[in-house]
Amino acid sequence: MAVDPRRTALALGRFGLGARPGDLARGEPVEDILRREVLAGTVPLPSGPDLAATPTLLSALQAEEQARKLAREGASDAPIPEGPPPPPLPERTYRAEVAARLALAQAASTGFVERLVWFWANHFTVSVARGPRLRVSAGAFEREAVRPHVLGRFRDMLLAAATHPAMLIYLDNVASVGPNSPAGLRKGKGPDRGLNENLGRELLELHTLGADGGYTQADVTALARILTGWSLQRDGNAEGLPGSTTFRRGAHEPGAVTLMGRTYLDVGPGQLRMALDDLAAHPATARHIALRFARHFVADDPPPALVARLGRTFIDQDGDLSRLALTLLESPEAWDPVQRKVRSPQEFLVAALRGLALAPDPRTAMAGLASLGQPFWAAPAPNGYPDEAGAWASPEGLHARLDLAARAGQLAAGTDPTALADAVLGPLASDETRTALRRAESRAQGIALVLMAPEFQRR
Structure with a gap:
């Protein structure tokens, strides 16, 4: 199968976390790469000295x-350590x-x-x-x-x-x-x-x-x-x-x-x-999961045929979530070339870090996600963070994204904006976006323009 760079760029944004430099030049069809990741059955585990059961x-x-x-009660005989106390x-x-x-x-x-x-x-x-x-x-x-x-x-x-x-x-x-x-x-x-x-x-x-x-x-x-x-x-x-x-x-x-x-x-x-x-195993559960799954990956109002197909897979495969993911990849509706989903703040931040090859700093990332309204594991209610554009595309939310894009542009000011657009958007980059990049007053501004382009903000 011939490699379609537009399809690769679309898939890395829609199903993945965004393209990194060199990802769009892969010589293998992106569908094969995605399927192989699911069929491998491997889910990486986070690691670190402060992570425990x-x-x-x-x-x-x-x-x-x-x-x-x-x-506080003065009942401890432990010596008082020198220097500032560690964070709780x-x-x-x-x-x-x-x-x-x-x-x-x-x-x-x-x-x-x-x-x-x-x-x-x-x-x-x-x-x-x-x-x-x-x-x-x-x-x-x-x-x-x-x-x-x-x-x-x-x-x-x-x-x-x-x-x-x-x-x-x-x-x-x-x-x-x-x-x-x-x-x-x-x-x-x-x-x-x-x-x-x-x-x-x-x-x-x-x-x-x-x-x-x-x-x-x-x-x-x-x-x-x-x-x-x-x-x-x-x-x-x-x-x-x-x-x-x-x-x-x-x-x-x-x-x-x-x-x-x-x-x-x-x-x-x-x-x-x-x-x-x-x-x-209840049919209502299959419908509910299928709708949420399709809404998350494809569209706020997902195609009924896709939802029905995912629901059937959920029932027929006894809730096998790898088969659910494969059915998504195999569904033509999931590959609609129109980018209908707005990236959530977490998706936007991570896509920017990947595209710019920036080493993530936890404190900076935490501050950025807080300003964007989506810190990790901090949804305001048990129904989780919303999955519709209206929650993230407000004027306040877009202003916060612009601030973050501007800071990213300053951190990666040595990056050529046109090269960045080629690396993370490729054929998805519109003529309007490329014209704006040519008119940018600085590299930092050009990088911010790439990150705020509609083709980057949507997936």
Whole structure:
């Protein structure tokens, strides 16, 4: 198959994280490269000295908070270290997690697998805005609950996400107690001991069936009852460190529960697995996932034929997410030459770094994403960051992008703007964009013009 440079440029923006210098000159059809990445089944794991397992991080946070409390009360005999104190653990961990993601994004061949990770991490949102425990564990949640399953089965990712400590904390399931459980019936129970429906509601509305998936309030309550008892270890023991996921039998609502017309016997933790397996295989879940997947990669209002095809694949392949990704690549609608999607702030920042071959600085990147309104793992609500142009193409958002593009132009002022346009846009660069580059007053301005060109802002 002859290599079409326009198709290559389109694919690296639409499915990947943007072209790097030399990427558009590859002699292999981009479809083959993308398919090979999926079929390899490899999802890179972030690495770094400050990246640890969630229970380790939560235990270290607990120890740090206790030490600070003792120091404030004057009860600590520990010597006072010289010099400024190190940043608190939540900030150190969050910065390390961001740095590791940026390094993976910069090194990725096309970035398609990384984009899949970003999509699923946003689908199963947890937010660092909920406090220190989420700030240390949100990155670990992506590493532990999302990445291992991005090219695997949806049902496995669903169970891993629903029972991960970060999700249990984020949606308040750690304090959810079955009304008729021993803990719920115990005298002198605290005011927080009751049934919490947050996780049950979001599992149905956001993670599986969708808002129009046919469930009722009774189903929300039923799933919340099934989820009771799923909590965290408070103290270290043979079962794990403080912060490990545990199933507290004494807090679990006893008895069978009927959810979406099916009855699940009280068989302990297996009750949740059976319920989530059925939700993962539900036709409404297939429709919901297919729509979100197509909307993310192709268009805010995706072609119905594409959504239907993705939904059929999801059902026929038993939620195999690698097959879902391959179906996207094999669908003609996904290759529409019109660039209909506006790059999100994260996509824009990473594409700029890749195109300019700039080594990502975590602090600068964090500040830039904060100004653009999309820090890593900080969505304002459980439905995640929006996936439509209206959320990112506002006058304020475009002004923030212009500021970032101008700073990038200054950092890479030695880069020839025309060469940059050839490297990251190639045949996608319009005559208007190339005319503007010729009229640029400086290289820095020319670079900013490339980054703000409609062909770069859209994918």
